Amino acid sequence: GLDSGKVLRVVGMAATMRLSDRGPDDAVNRRISLLVLNKQAEQAILHENAESQNEPVSALEKPEVAPQVSVPTMPSAEPR
Structure with a gap:
């Protein structure tokens, strides 16, 4: 087998x-590609993965509340 520390990413496409x-x-679409990376490419992928991690919902800032805006009303149409 392959050492699990040597596998960086598995993607099915x-x-x-x-x-x-x-x-x-x-069968032609069920294939795998193996990419052998140097340390620089590995670090770039790890950096990309770190940037794409989702923040937990509790860590997200609450959006600012928009100020209340008064909406002008149209005069009612009176029959003549």
């Missing part, structure tokens, strides 16, 4: 990057 229009389950 049969549904989005098809080689054949016969569907994601077609």
Whole structure:
């Protein structure tokens, strides 16, 4: 087997990057690509992953409340 520390990312793309229009389950679309990275490329991907982490909802700032705006009213139409 492969040391788990050597695997940086696993992505399935049969549904989005098809080689054949016969569907994601077609054998030609069920494939893997192995990319061997140098340390610089590895660090760039790790940095990208760190920037894309979602913040927990509790950590998000509350939006500022918009000030109340008075809306002018139209005079009612009276029959003549």
